[in-house]
Amino acid sequence: MTNLKVHGSAPLDLEGDLAxxxxxxxxxxxxxxxxxxxxxxxxxxxxxxxxRVPPASARLLDAMSDYGD
Incomplete structure (x- = not known):
């Protein structure tokens, strides 16, 4: 859950623009x-x-398609 408490006098603008x-x-x-x-x-x-890479980490990377293929 989002905490929407505001500390200070600035208004809370949830739908504001970039400015x-x-x-x-x-x-x-x-x-x-x-x-x-x-x-x-x-x-x-x-x-x-x-x-040095632990064997479990090496197996994990080997199973990842970005790294192992």
Whole structure:
């Protein structure tokens, strides 16, 4: 079930258009904090030795037509 409780004075517009959606996003964007970017060091190719896949996962992928055929 959808929770339609509104916190704040903004009207709830369930049948709005793109402009009202953009307004809603602009109004809520200032409440969201963006995390600091995470820098991950690259891995040397000499440390890459292949991928190990559990047998159950390999059977699952083999049974999928997109991957196994």
């Amino acid at each position: 009202s959606l953009r307004d809603d996003c602009a109004r809520t964007a200032r409440h969201w904090a963006t995390p600091a970017p995470v820098t991950v060091p690259s891995v040397s190719p000499s440390r890459i030795h292949g991928v």
